[in-house]
Amino acid sequence: MTDAPPPAYxxxxxxxxxxxxxxxxxxGNYLGALQKFVALQARYECLYCVVDLHAITAGPDPKELxxxxxxxxxxxxxxxxxxxxSIIFIQSAVREHAELAWIFxxxxxxxxxxxxxxxxxxxxxxxxxxxxxxxxxxxxxxxDILLYKATHVPVGEDQKQHLELSRDIAQKFNNDYEAPGFFxxxxxxxxxxxxxxxxxxxxxxxxxxxxxxxxxxxxxTDDADAIQSKIKKATTDPLPLxxxxxxxxxxxxxxxxxxxxxxxxxxxVDDVLREFGGKGFGVFKPALxxxxxxxxxxxxxxxRRLNADPGALDAILRNGAERxxxxxxxxxxxxxxxxxxxxx
Ligand code: AQP
Numbered sequence: 001m002t003d004a005p006p007p008a009y010x011x012x013x014x015x016x017x018x019x020x021x022x023x024x025x026x027x028g029n030y031l032g033a034l035q036k037f038v039a040l041q042a043r044y045e046c047l048y049c050v051v052d053l054h055a056i057t058a059g060p061d062p063k064e065l066x067x068x069x070x071x072x073x074x075x076x077x078x079x080x081x082x083x084x085x086s087i088i089f090i091q092s093a094v095r096e097h098a099e100l101a102w103i104f105x106x107x108x109x110x111x112x113x114x115x116x117x118x119x120x121x122x123x124x125x126x127x128x129x130x131x132x133x134x135x136x137x138x139x140x141x142x143x144d145i146l147l148y149k150a151t152h153v154p155v156g157e158d159q160k161q162h163l164e165l166s167r168d169i170a171q172k173f174n175n176d177y178e179a180p181g182f183f184x185x186x187x188x189x190x191x192x193x194x195x196x197x198x199x200x201x202x203x204x205x206x207x208x209x210x211x212x213x214x215x216x217x218x219x220x221t222d223d224a225d226a227i228q229s230k231i232k233k234a235t236t237d238p239l240p241l242x243x244x245x246x247x248x249x250x251x252x253x254x255x256x257x258x259x260x261x262x263x264x265x266x267x268x269v270d271d272v273l274r275e276f277g278g279k280g281f282g283v284f285k286p287a288l289x290x291x292x293x294x295x296x297x298x299x300x301x302x303x304r305r306l307n308a309d310p311g312a313l314d315a316i317l318r319n320g321a322e323r324x325x326x327x328x329x330x331x332x333x334x335x336x337x338x339x340x341x342x343x344x
Contacts, residue, residue: 006180009151015040016150016186018049018091020209021068022058025075026217027292028207030299031194031263032156038080040154040189046086047148047324048076053091053098053140057133058210070313071303075220077316078302087327089320091144096328100143101136103339107172108139112165118158122210142166146173146183147328154189157196158206163188177338194263200234203252221300224293231257231289236281243277245269261288264295 017037019029037048050072052065060068069090076088091097113119116138123130133140141162145153146169153163163186170183199205199216207217215230222230235253242248248255248269258276261284262269276284306313336343 006174009149009181009184011149011151011184013044013151014148015044015046015152015154015189016049016145016148017047017154018051018054018144019072020051020055021065021072022055022060023068023209025072025220026207026209027220027260027296028156028194028197028217029209030079030220030296031192031197031260032158033154034075034079035194035263036154036189036192037076037086040152041082041085044152046081047150047327048081048086048088049091049144049324050076050089051091051144054137057131057137059131070310070317071307073313073317074303074306075299077306077313078220078299083316083320087320087323088316089324090317093317093321094147094324094328096147096325096332097140097143100147100332100335101140103335104139104143104146104169104173105136107169107176108142108165112168113138115161116165117161138162138165139169142169145186146170147331148324149184149331150186151184152189153186156194156206157190160188160190179338182334182338192263193259193269197260197263198252198256200230200253200256202235203254203256218292218296220296221303222296223300224289224297227293227296228286228289231285231292234285236285240278240280241276241284242273244273247273247277257284257288261291264291 017033019025019033025034037046040046050069052069055065055068073088073090077083081088113135119135119137122134142165145166155163167185170185174180174182197207199207199211200218201213201216209217211217215233218227218230234257236257237251237254241254241258248258258269258272262272265272276287
């Protein structure tokens, strides 16, 4: 006789994702995550968070943090997240994130966190000088997701390992507290042509907010001139574009630019190469810059409009925090009971 498998999570599907208000958002954030945020609203109940608790792991300026948080929220709205349909809020406004993270700290094992490549990349040779928060970042991320029993998490490829850790934490909590199926094992939603956008200067490094050179990324707020100049100076090689996707192998920078064109125009790479194969970068780069400028200019304009009215933005964020708390509070009450905390 075999043991029956533990019951699976039976709650409703729900999407959670977040972005850090460290620097302004870039094209990688847009194609890897934000574009998916918008598309998923039609099928799921979605919570989109500005993760300011995560941002302080890198110690940003307290005078700027609230403004940067508003700016990321404005980017969500400008890209098409609908605040009536989806919940948009700031992480620190819902205190249960920190509370659940502490409980998960007592579930996660040191060895699990020591394997996280993002910490190794960010810390480099100076791990001992990094904040404990940066090391613990993926545990807080697990708390963010599971506080709402989210089942699906749209993220870029770089977050895959963190999502696996969230699943391990959920599984271990369910086992340790004899609560089979209590937390779902969240699924990453990574697929898509924009899952990994690389630096414009180095095709093996991801496009990143924290890269010291602004020339490595397209910011969502860049104007047409900035986009033209960054694409013109993007690293390529002297060969023309290949006729098929196969021909992109070993040409990481070219593959990245063609991938960006495909993702922005919602076409396949082969389709883009049918148009540009055999042509030089003197033709392709201006076409890419025009496409980016056309698509991003409406987002930038809407962000400027929203940032000019912080009162209206704050009202949306207050409402989002209330709705998020209403989901989180009963889940957290159950967690406290399972853990065995005293209750008056
Ligand atoms: N280059 C990228 N390509 C595709 N997706 C990406 N994301 C980030 N960079 C790329 C996705 O954007 C979301 C935002 O994540 P975050 O704000 O937590 O920042 P991050 O993942 O640490 O990456 P950033 O934006 O480059 O910031 P820094 O430089 O601070 O590390 C996530 O879904 C991420 O996958």
